[in-house]
Amino acid sequence: MIVDKILPIRYESKDMMMAKKNIDWAHLSFGYIPTDSRYVSYWKNGQWDDGQMVNDSTVTINESAGVLQYAQTCFEGLKAYTTEDGRVVLFRPDMNARRLMDSCDRLLMPSFPVERFLDAIDKLVIANQDYVPPYGSGASLYIRPYIFGSGPILGVAPASEYTFRVFCSPVGPYFKGGMKPLRLMVSNFDRAAPRGSGHIKGGLNYAMSLYAGHVAHEAGYSENLYLDSTRTYIEETGGANFIFVTKDGTLVTPKSPTILPSITRRSLMQVAKDYLHMETEERPVKLTELKNFAEAGLCGTAAVISPVGTIHTHDGDITFGDGISVGPVVTKLYDTLTGIQMGRLSAPGGWIHQVI
Numbered sequence: 001m002i003v004d005k006i007l008p009i010r011y012e013s014k015d016m017m018m019a020k021k022n023i024d025w026a027h028l029s030f031g032y033i034p035t036d037s038r039y040v041s042y043w044k045n046g047q048w049d050d051g052q053m054v055n056d057s058t059v060t061i062n063e064s065a066g067v068l069q070y071a072q073t074c075f076e077g078l079k080a081y082t083t084e085d086g087r088v089v090l091f092r093p094d095m096n097a098r099r100l101m102d103s104c105d106r107l108l109m110p111s112f113p114v115e116r117f118l119d120a121i122d123k124l125v126i127a128n129q130d131y132v133p134p135y136g137s138g139a140s141l142y143i144r145p146y147i148f149g150s151g152p153i154l155g156v157a158p159a160s161e162y163t164f165r166v167f168c169s170p171v172g173p174y175f176k177g178g179m180k181p182l183r184l185m186v187s188n189f190d191r192a193a194p195r196g197s198g199h200i201k202g203g204l205n206y207a208m209s210l211y212a213g214h215v216a217h218e219a220g221y222s223e224n225l226y227l228d229s230t231r232t233y234i235e236e237t238g239g240a241n242f243i244f245v246t247k248d249g250t251l252v253t254p255k256s257p258t259i260l261p262s263i264t265r266r267s268l269m270q271v272a273k274d275y276l277h278m279e280t281e282e283r284p285v286k287l288t289e290l291k292n293f294a295e296a297g298l299c300g301t302a303a304v305i306s307p308v309g310t311i312h313t314h315d316g317d318i319t320f321g322d323g324i325s326v327g328p329v330v331t332k333l334y335d336t337l338t339g340i341q342m343g344r345l346s347a348p349g350g351w352i353h354q355v356i
Contacts, residue, residue, distance in 0.1 A: 021130050021170075025137035028172030030302060035168055037127035039120045042150075043110050043162040051120060053127055057167065066149020066159025073203040074103035075146035077301045080125045080168070080355065082135040083343030088356040090143075091341050093121055095263045100145060103200040108158040109147055117145065118353070124166050125355045131170050135342065142171040142302070148203075174302035179326055179334065181309025182298070184237070186287070187212050187224035191235055191258075194228075198235075198258030205260075209238035223298070225311055227287060228256060234285045240300035241265040242285075244293040245329045250279040252293070264299045268333055270348065275336050278329075290318045295327035305334045 023033075034057050041051035066072040076096045080088055097117035104111040112120075121143060125132065133139035145166040149159030189212040192198025197205060209224075216224045223237045234254045236242055241262040244252045251272040253265055272278040290296075296308035307330045309323040321327050339345035340352070 019130060020134060023170060025133045025139045028139045028170055030171045030174045033169045035128040035131045037124065038165060038167040039124050041164045048112065053123055061150045062152040064152035064154055066151060066153045069153060070156060071204040072107055072109060072149035072159055073146060074100065074107055074201050075144060075203065076100045076201060078143045079301060080132050080141040080143060081341050082132055084135055085343055087343065087354055088125060088129060088132050090121060090353040090355060092263055092267065092351050093118055093353050099201060099261065103202055104147060106197060106200045107202060109149065110162055112147060112164050120166050122355050124168055128168055129356060133170050139170055139172050141168050143168045179307065181307045181324060181326060182222040183310045184223050184225050184308055185216050185219060185221040185312040186314065187226050190229055191226035194258060196258060199260060201260060213238050221312065232286055234287055235259055237298055240298035240303055243268060243297045243299055244285065245295035245327065246292065247294045249329065250281060252281045252285060254285040255282045256284065262300055264301055264304060268299055268337060271336050272333060276332055293320065295330050296320045297330045304338060305330060
C-alpha cells in the first residue's frame with residue numbers, strides 16, 4: 001500500500017507564522033465564525049477570472065440572480081487539520097473538487113478546474129492559518145467552497161454569470177456530545193427521487209431536508225433515516241451516509257444512484273479493508289435488514305463518524321448494542337481515519353494534501 005511521506009513544516013515567509021486567535025478551541029460548536037479572508041472568482045463571458053482573496057464577507061447580487069430565483073447553486077465541505085507534527089493539511093481535497101464539478105454539470109453551471117480549486121483552498125487556509133485549531137483540541141477549520149448563479153435571469157434557464165467563493169470557519173463536533181450514539185427515526189418524507197438530483201451536493205437538496213429534519217428534532221431525534229421512493233431500501237440522512245457492521249464483522253454501506261457519493265464513506269471502506277482487514281460490501285440495504293446489524297453509524301466530512309444507537313421505525317425501535325455505548329468496530333474506524341487525518345498514521349498515497 002502506497003502511503004504519503006511525513007513532510008517538514010513549511011512556510012512561505014516568517015510573516016506567516018502568526019499567533020493563534022484567542023478562541024476556546026475545546027468548546028467550539030459546529031457554527032459560523034467569520035475569519036479574516038475569503039476567496040472569490042467570477043465567471044463572465046464564458047470564462048473564470050483570475051480570482052482573488054477579499055476581506056468582505058458580504059455577497060451582493062442582483063435581485064433576479066439565478067441562485068435566488070431558481071436555486072442554481074452547489075457547494076462542498078472539507079476541513080483543514082493540524083497534525084501531530086504541526087503541519088496544516090487537507091484530506092483528499094481533489095475529490096471535493098471533482099465532486100463539485102459533477103454537481104455543476106448537473107445544474108448547468110460552469111465547473112471550477114481542479115487545480116484552481118486546490119490553489120484557492122491553499123490560499124484561503126494560508127490567509128486564515130491563525131484560525132486553524134491546534135492539534136489535540138478536537139476542532140478543525142471547516143472550509144466551504146460554493147458556486148452560484150449570480151447573473152440575472154427571469155425565464156427558467158441557466159444564469160449568464162456565476163460566482164465561486166470559499167470561506168472557512170473554525171468548528172467543533174457536528175453533533176453535540178461528540179462520539180455519542182444518536183437516536184434516529186425513519187422519515188415519512190423522501191429525500192430524493194429516482195433519476196433526480198440526490199447524487200449531487202446542490203443547495204436545493206438540503207433545503208428540501210429542512211422540514212423533515214425539523215419534524216425529527218421535534219420528536220426528540222437527532223436525524224432522519226431516509227428510504228428510497230419505494231420505502232424499501234435505506235438511503236442516507238439529511239447530511240451523511242450510513243455505514244453498518246454485520247454480526248460477523250463485515251462493513252456494509254448502502255448503494256443507490258440517489259445517494260451523495262461521500263468522500264468520508266469511500267475512505268472508510270478502504271480503511272476497513274486495508275488497515276483493519278475487514279470484509280466490505282457496497283450494496284442495496286433493505287430496511288428490514290436493520291435488525292441484523294451489530295453496529296451502525298453516520299459518516300461525512302462534518303461528523304467524520306457518528307455512531308447510531310437507536311433507529312425508530314414504524315414497527316418499533318431497533319437498538320445497536322446497548323444503544324448508549326460506541327461499538328468496537330465504529331471506534332476502530334473512527335480512530336484509524338482520524339489517525340490518518342491527524343498524521344498519527346501513514347496515509348494512502350494522495351490522501352493528505354499539505355498546505356503549511
